[in-house]
Amino acid sequence: MTASASPALHTSTLTSLPLLARGKVRDNYAVGSDRILMVASDRLSAFDVIMGEPIPGKGELLTQMALFWFDKLGAICPNHLTGEAPESVVRPDEVEQVRGRSMLVQRLTPLPVEAVVRGYLAGSGWKEYQATQSVCGVPLPAGLTNAAKLPTPIYTPAAKAAAGEHDENISFERTVEMIGFDHASRIRDLSIALYQAAAAIALEKGMIIADTKFEFGLAPDGTLVLMDEVLTPDSSRYWPVEGYEAALAAGENPPSYDKQFVRDWLEQAQVGGRPWDKTPPAPRLPQAVIEKTAAKYREALERLTG
Structure with a gap:
């Protein structure tokens, strides 16, 4: 295709x-x-x-x-x-x-928790770690650098936001208050298991899944069901293994198969002569950025399924 x-x-x-x-x-x-x-x-x-x-x-x-x-x-x-x-x-x-x-x-009846699992320190997690040596309230060892692999994957849930709003990072305890201990703990455990299984499969294809998010819902009989989309470059940070070590050593974002290319461009984009404030409307994407992003998505699928 x-x-x-x-x-x-x-x-x-x-x-x-x-x-x-x-x-x-x-x-x-x-x-x-x-x-x-x-x-x-x-x-x-x-x-x-x-x-x-x-x-x-x-x-x-x-x-x-x-x-x-x-x-x-x-x-x-x-x-x-x-x-x-x-x-x-x-x-x-x-x-x-x-x-x-x-x-x-x-x-399904969706549960209002974004089940985020992080295996590497990246993006907003890296920024938060620099300030607090933790991510979403999960303490981490000292001395980690941008893109570093975490000792074990961590679960950092978020409250699902309305369209146009930012998802809010929340504690596991808050998810218990929202959906009850049974659902909260099962979502946490399933999410980590799903991430670990997927990360192992992706690594065999030469791809690192740095982090991802899952969504769950309840079937009429109460069964917990994985829903929405799963492990795409829209919900996950994919890095090719080649180039990772060099980026890690330099403290830079590794090359990616996800939206990071667009995010990096937007970080330096200007609207009316000033940096974009990350509110609508978005800056117009140049054709080169559109084509590079399309190629990244295509390459990710071909590498994963090839």
Whole structure:
């Protein structure tokens, strides 16, 4: 599959199904009362702001990668896939909007916790460590550097934010208050197990998963189910093993397969002669940044599944 397989889709426009919500990347439609059609658009968000320009092929690449991981990790935790074809629930003239970029899933009751697992010190975690020698309240050893591997993966949950708001890092204890000890502890344990299994698989392909986030929901019978998307470059920080050691030694961000390329560009972008303040509207992405980002997503999928 190539990035030019179909035109870029910034926003889907299905009319045969009721629209439930548009997220940063996905448009969700109701299919009866028990299923949801999740359409992965080519939208890109960074710093919780949606960019105005789509990344061609991104939605298809994200969907293929999520399906790869749902298959690999099914023994650890049930997931929300129904196994039914997304094309079967839309009109014939809408098929091209969903083909290759959609999942038909169970409708669950989502739990309002972003289950973040970090195996390496990066991004906001590195900034927080420099200030407090901890990440989200989890104490860490002294002397760690940017991109350092942590002694063991740590669980640093966040409260899921409304569209346009920043997710809020919270303690495990706070998640217990929100969803109860049983769900909170099971999500924590499952998330670490999922991360460790995925990190081992990715490493065999020459890729490091520095951190990731999972989302869970409850089925009608109370079963805890892995939902949304999983282990894509939108929810995970991927680094190729080559170049990692040199970046670590230099204290720099390693080369990445995720949105870090866009984040790094945005950090130096200016709006009206001043640094962008990370609120809408976002700076217009140059074509070179769009093409480089599309190539990164494509390379990540090819390397992982090749």
